Amino acid sequence: MVEWESVLHDAAERVQEVRDKLVSAREGTERIGEGAGGDITMRVDQEAEQEIIAVLKQKGDVRIVAEEQGETGPKDARWTVIVDPIDGSSNFERGIPFYCTSIAVLEGRTLDDTKHGLVRNLVNGDTYYAQAGSYATKNGAEIKTSTLQNLREATVGIDISRTTLPVVKSLNVLIASIKRQMHFGANALETCFLAEGRLDGFLDIRGRIRIMDMAAGQLIAKQAGAVFSDERGGPLRPAISVKERFSVVGGGNSTLHAHILAKLKG
Amino acid sequence: MVEWESVLHDAAERVQEVRDKLVSAREGTERIGEGAGGDITMRVDQEAEQEIIAVLKQKGDVRIVAEEQGETGPKDARWTVIVDPIDGSSNFERGIPFYCTSIAVLEGRTLDDTKHGLVRNLVNGDTYYAQAGSYATKNGAEIKTSTLQNLREATVGIDISRTTLPVVKSLNVLIASIKRQMHFGANALETCFLAEGRLDGFLDIRGRIRIMDMAAGQLIAKQAGAVFSDERGGPLRPAISVKERFSVVGGGNSTLHAHILAKLKG
Numbered sequence: 001m002v003e004w005e006s007v008l009h010d011a012a013e014r015v016q017e018v019r020d021k022l023v024s025a026r027e028g029t030e031r032i033g034e035g036a037g038g039d040i041t042m043r044v045d046q047e048a049e050q051e052i053i054a055v056l057k058q059k060g061d062v063r064i065v066a067e068e069q070g071e072t073g074p075k076d077a078r079w080t081v082i083v084d085p086i087d088g089s090s091n092f093e094r095g096i097p098f099y100c101t102s103i104a105v106l107e108g109r110t111l112d113d114t115k116h117g118l119v120r121n122l123v124n125g126d127t128y129y130a131q132a133g134s135y136a137t138k139n140g141a142e143i144k145t146s147t148l149q150n151l152r153e154a155t156v157g158i159d160i161s162r163t164t165l166p167v168v169k170s171l172n173v174l175i176a177s178i179k180r181q182m183h184f185g186a187n188a189l190e191t192c193f194l195a196e197g198r199l200d201g202f203l204d205i206r207g208r209i210r211i212m213d214m215a216a217g218q219l220i221a222k223q224a225g226a227v228f229s230d231e232r233g234g235p236l237r238p239a240i241s242v243k244e245r246f247s248v249v250g251g252g253n254s255t256l257h258a259h260i261l262a263k264l265k266g
Numbered sequence: 267m268v269e270w271e272s273v274l275h276d277a278a279e280r281v282q283e284v285r286d287k288l289v290s291a292r293e294g295t296e297r298i299g300e301g302a303g304g305d306i307t308m309r310v311d312q313e314a315e316q317e318i319i320a321v322l323k324q325k326g327d328v329r330i331v332a333e334e335q336g337e338t339g340p341k342d343a344r345w346t347v348i349v350d351p352i353d354g355s356s357n358f359e360r361g362i363p364f365y366c367t368s369i370a371v372l373e374g375r376t377l378d379d380t381k382h383g384l385v386r387n388l389v390n391g392d393t394y395y396a397q398a399g400s401y402a403t404k405n406g407a408e409i410k411t412s413t414l415q416n417l418r419e420a421t422v423g424i425d426i427s428r429t430t431l432p433v434v435k436s437l438n439v440l441i442a443s444i445k446r447q448m449h450f451g452a453n454a455l456e457t458c459f460l461a462e463g464r465l466d467g468f469l470d471i472r473g474r475i476r477i478m479d480m481a482a483g484q485l486i487a488k489q490a491g492a493v494f495s496d497e498r499g500g501p502l503r504p505a506i507s508v509k510e511r512f513s514v515v516g517g518g519n520s521t522l523h524a525h526i527l528a529k530l531k532g
Contacts, residue, residue: 090446094421094464097390124363155360161446168442169435176434180356180427182449198360 004105005129007059008118012127014051015085015101019044019122029093036070036242037210044092048085048101056081067212070242080106080240084212086122088186097123102188104215111236117216119192128192128220136195136224143196145225146252151259155180156201157190163206170205174263191217194250195224201260205231205247211238214248226250227257231264270371271395273325274384278393280317281351281367285310285358285388295359302336302508303476310358314351314367322347333478336508346372346506350478352388354452363389368454370481377502383482385458394458394486402461402490409462411491412518417525421446422467423456429472436471440529457483460516461490467526471497471513477504480514492516493523497530 022028028044035041049068056062063073066083081103086092088099105116119128128143130136136143148154156178160168175181178201184190187204191214194202202221218228218236228236231247238246249264251257288294294310301307315334322328329339332349347369352358354365371382385394394409396402402409414420422444426434441447444467450456453470457480460468468487484494484502494502497513504512515530517523 090421095462096448096459096464155356160441161444161448163442165438165442168438172431172434172438175426176429176431178427180449180451182362182427182451183447184450185446185448193362196361198362 004116005131007055008103008105008116008129009127011052011055011103012101012118012120014055015048016120016122016125018047018051019086022047035068037067037212039067039089041068042086042089042093045086045089049083052083052085052101052103065211065240065242067242078107080109082106082211082215082240084188084210087188087213091185096185098184098189099123099186100189100192102212102216104219106215106240109240111211111215111218111238111240114215114219117219119188119216119220121189121192128195130220130223132219132223134223136220138192138196143224145195145221146197146200146256148200148252149255151177151256151263152179154178154200154256155182155198156203156260157182157184157193157199158202159183159187159204159206159209161185162208167206170264174260177263187213188217191221191250194226194252195221197252200252200256202250203248203260205249205264207247208245209248210242211240211244212242218248218250221250226252227254229257229261233261270382271397273321274369274371274382274395275393277318277321277369278367278384278386280321281314282386282388282391284313284317285352288313301334303333303478305333305355307334308352308355308359311352311355315349318349318351318367318369331477331506331508333508344373346375348372348477348481348506350454353454353479357451362451364450364455365389365452366455366458368478368482370485372481372506375506377477377481377484377504377506380481380485383485385454385482385486387455387458394461396486396489398485398489400489402486404458404462409490411461411487412463412466412522414466414518415521417443417522417529418445420444420466420522421448421464422469422526423448423450423459423465424468425449425453425470425472425475427451428474433472436530440526443529453479454483457487457516460492460518461487463518465518466522467517469515469526471515471530473513474511475514476508477506477510478508484514484516487516492518493520495523495527499527
């Protein structure tokens with residue numbers, strides 16, 4: 001039996017060391033190429049992912065789906081580990097202090113098979129972890145989502161970057177209905193803000209989010225009480241592939257989730 | 267001659283101590299009433315403002331325009347000091363690590379008479395300061411705005427919280443034209459992100475921004491190279507009053523500022 005919780009903490013700790021070293025040396029933002037996921041690869045992305053993979057490779061029967069190197073390991077492996085070494089690379093590049101590492105472990109071939117998820121805020125070290133069927137934690141203490149029941153008072157993370165006019169327009173009614181629209185630029189970490197009740201909702205309906213951004217965060221938020229769907233209210237069923245893109249609508253509870261969805265339809 | 271730079275640093279340091287004490291004690295978010303600016307007053311707002319005012323009161327001929335207590339001191343004073351003890355109070359309340367203190371000194375009766383501005387990020391202590399006609403600094407080192415010339419690659423802070431459907435719609439074309447829309451929930455600090463080139467633009471066209479949010483930040487950003495106007499391209503001419511509300515459009519340089527304005531018109 002692999003002790004996934006300690007494996008994920010070890011891997012995240014090694015990413016933290018890479019990040020700290022590169023920030024101190026004012027390095028890390030050198031552009032190296034393009035990752036398997038299609039984004040620009042910086043030195044920090046590459047070195048962080050190498051550290052995570054070095055830890056995972058010791059664990060045997062593992063398939064890895066990772067932002068930079070793509071998919072490796074046996075297709076019939078018992079475990080699939082989904083890695084985004086640095087979510088929020090653009091923030092890292094510009095010095096905006098909001099980015100994280102995200103690692104999820106699946107036992108099976110769907111997002112619902114996610115068994116362990118860890119997201120670490122690389123700016124301040126806050127570490128979110130959940131195990132399926134258990135509870136969600138931040139730095140070891142249990143966290144819960146918001147119990148807010150109305151949109152009028154809601155603070156919602158909404159990603160409307162790099163998108164089209166129709167997508168922007170489809171969010172007008174929702175944005176005019178809530179108290180605060182926020183976007184920090186690292187969706188895995190923003191999903192953890194939903195998990196701990198700092199945000200009442202989180203959505204990205206651009207059809208651009210990737211499993212590397214969401215696998216760990218959605219487990220953590222669900223275990224803390226969040227409800228997720230696609231933009232039409234259907235279940236999240238992305239393929240477990242580095243190329244997959246989908247949309248996600250999350251609420252801190254089922255009432256708020258339904259209110260958010262209703263404003264997307266109107 | 268008042269040494270305003272050291273006075274502002276002293277005041278901000280005392281606010282930092284108040285914030286640190288209240289965060290350690292898990293206090294600070296107790297709601298006390300409503301400030302002169304119309305927002306809910308929490309304990310942290312009140313205690314922070316008292317510290318700033320205690321420092322300013324030693325300086326003699328000063329009129330104070332402050333978020334919580336409103337306007338005090340002689341109307342014909344040489345200096346007007348504009349104070350927002352905690353910009354981003356809602357973030358403070360929810361544990362979102364993005365809020366600041368903002369203090370500006372005017373010699374005259376208009377925003378263009380702002381002579382000194384200081385914004386301190388109360389989460390990590392980063393301190394932005396500028397003197398009119400000089401340069402802008404962060405932690406003592408000179409900062410400059412972005413030199414980006416096109417919207418397609420631009421990261422823009424846009425506040426679309428607590429607003430109406432027409433305002434949201436008026437931003438659709440701009441949002442669909444840029445690379446990233448962000449909003450962190452403390453506009454004084456977001457304006458400093460513009461000043462140091464972390465953001466390429468910053469705007470709030472809701473007609474809700476207050477001089478307490480903007481006086482220090484706009485000086486710091488202008489001294490670093492930013493260009494500001496109202497939502498139609500006219501000069502910023504808010505009344506120096508705690509009740510005043512206006513709109514602001516900022517770009518890291520004149521080209522980007524013009525591109526942003528053009529997308530608001532069509």
